[in-house]
Amino acid sequence: MNDNLHQLRCFGCGAQISGVDARPDFRCAECGDLFEVEYPGWARRQSHDRPNPGALKWLWRERKCSSEPLDNSGVWRFRELLPILENFGNAVTLREGNTPLYTLPRAARALGMDQLFAKHQGMNPTGSFKDTGMTAALSVAHERGFQWVACASTGNTSAAMAAYAARAGLRSLVLIPEGKIAWGKLAQAMDYGAVTCQVKGDFDGCARVLTQIVCEAPIYLLNSVNPYRLEGQKTPAFEIAEAFDWNVPDHLIVPGGNLANSSALGKGFRELQELGLVSRLPKISVIQAAGANPLVRSFAESGGKRLEPVEAHTRATAIRIGNPASWRKAACAIVETGGWCLDVTEAEIAIAKAELGAEGLGCEPASAVTLAGLKKLRGEGWVQASDRVVLVLTGHTLKDADYTIDFHRGTLLSAEEAAGNEERIERLRRNAQVVDATPQAVLAAMKGASA
Numbered sequence: 409m410n411d412n413l414h415q416l417r418c419f420g421c422g423a424q425i426s427g428v429d430a431r432p433d434f435r436c437a438e439c440g441d442l443f444e445v446e447y448p449g450w451a452r453r454q455s456h457d458r459p460n461p462g463a464l465k466w467l468w469r470e471r472k473c474s475s476e477p478l479d480n481s482g483v484w485r486f487r488e489l490l491p492i493l494e495n496f497g498n499a500v501t502l503r504e505g506n507t508p509l510y511t512l513p514r515a516a517r518a519l520g521m522d523q524l525f526a527k528h529q530g531m532n533p534t535g536s537f538k539d540t541g542m543t544a545a546l547s548v549a550h551e552r553g554f555q556w557v558a559c560a561s562t563g564n565t566s567a568a569m570a571a572y573a574a575r576a577g578l579r580s581l582v583l584i585p586e587g588k589i590a591w592g593k594l595a596q597a598m599d600y601g602a603v604t605c606q607v608k609g610d611f612d613g614c615a616r617v618l619t620q621i622v623c624e625a626p627i628y629l630l631n632s633v634n635p636y637r638l639e640g641q642k643t644p645a646f647e648i649a650e651a652f653d654w655n656v657p658d659h660l661i662v663p664g665g666n667l668a669n670s671s672a673l674g675k676g677f678r679e680l681q682e683l684g685l686v687s688r689l690p691k692i693s694v695i696q697a698a699g700a701n702p703l704v705r706s707f708a709e710s711g712g713k714r715l716e717p718v719e720a721h722t723r724a725t726a727i728r729i730g731n732p733a734s735w736r737k738a739a740c741a742i743v744e745t746g747g748w749c750l751d752v753t754e755a756e757i758a759i760a761k762a763e764l765g766a767e768g769l770g771c772e773p774a775s776a777v778t779l780a781g782l783k784k785l786r787g788e789g790w791v792q793a794s795d796r797v798v799l800v801l802t803g804h805t806l807k808d809a810d811y812t813i814d815f816h817r818g819t820l821l822s823a824e825e826a827a828g829n830e831e832r833i834e835r836l837r838r839n840a841q842v843v844d845a846t847p848q849a850v851l852a853a854m855k856g857a858s859a
């Protein structure tokens with residue numbers, strides 16, 4: 409198969425351009441919308457370029473036993489479905505992907521469900537799902553000879569970008585909203601050598617400034633407006649389908665911030681269906697924090713056709729985004745698959761996160777919106793007891809340890825936010841105790857905890 413078969417197609421007006429002709433801000437010159445990568449050869453049935461489903465499934469399984477770095481990557485293992493590089497030898501990989509799909513037996517029981525799974529994307533090299541997209545888009549930057557890459561971020565994109573840039577020997581520039589990202593993520597960007605600017609403003613402001621910068625200087629933009637990011641971020645869809653022997657789950661539940669991840673996963677499943685690797689699509693539902701819910705509002709007001717930016721407020725800082733770039737793509741994935749778009753409160757997020765933690769699966773607050781959202785979907789009767797559901801956990805629990813510690817110390821939520829949930833919160837809290845250095849004191853603490 410030819411290695412370079414892709415072109416870019418505008419999601420708004422359908423304009424088609426070659427990958428190298430994209431503007432530095434990745435906006436369509438005709439209508440200003442975002443591009444999607446497409447592979448024209450796949451549409452022609454008899455074409456040599458159309459991948460053969462049976463052969464692909466076999467090849468991808470075989471690669472699991474390979475010791476080649478590219479085969480060890482859960483993204484590049486599926487490289488036939490993301491032929492975005494002239495030469496796959498230019499791929500920059502940290503062995504991303506191949507993340508675990510865990511069962512959640514306690515949460516399933518509590519929700520009266522037969523089977524519930526968590527695809528833990530926090531188990532990637534820099535601790536978030538961003539690595540899968542970054543290996544793809546940064547490899548393109550590397551192949552095209554850029555010296556500098558940049559992103560605006562709520563923290564995880566910057567951590568991923570800085571790490572992959574360091575691997576490739578590129579310089580990286582990070583714009584983050586001052587004081588509004590978790591320290592763990594900021595620490596990563598510093599450690600991986602990025603030039604890190606804490607901008608006095610919010611994420612949406614950072615994105616605006618950066619768009620101007622890349623239009624003036626030869627810096628490659630690695631935000632998710634870059635369509636190659638989504639090519640990497642679609643691969644967890646392949647991993648999930650493969651894990652269920654190419655039967656897709658009934659529901660996939662994804663957090664929504666800038667709305668690229670839900671878009672990418674929707675694209676991944678759609679391509680699997682178009683290529684005959686799976687026979688149907690999972691319903692994709694997007695869950696936002698109530699204080700950062702522009703897409704939820706958009707569905708309520710216009711059925712997902714228009715979006716008014718909001719001023720975003722949530723302690724789930726990863727999804728503190730009021731003007732999401734990929735909202736049209738995400739709305740399309742929701743409508744096309746028959747999913748829903750809901751929001752959840754700060755207390756619901758904190759409770760769901762503690763429940764996942766108590767099941768041995770720590771995650772970021774932004775990831776926990778998925779379980780909180782599932783409870784609502786179940787309550788509405790939109791998810792049945794026998795449905796197979798996958799929650800996408802997007803970030804590692806250690807990314808934002810302050811949030812977790814504040815929850816267990818009882819200082820996270822205001823009385824107003826916790827109202828009505830006090831008992832559930834108390835049951836989940838496990839504060840660290842200070843005890844005397846004697847066996848009696850420790851045994852007394854254990855006795856107190858089991859009471």
Ligand code: F0G
Nearest residue numbers: 561562564565665666667668669802803
């Ligand atoms: N979960 C986590 C842990 C995230 O870091 C993000 C986004 C999301 C969910 C939402 O995904 O934006 O594709 O809808 N973080 C970005 C960043 C914006 O800069 O790290 P999305």
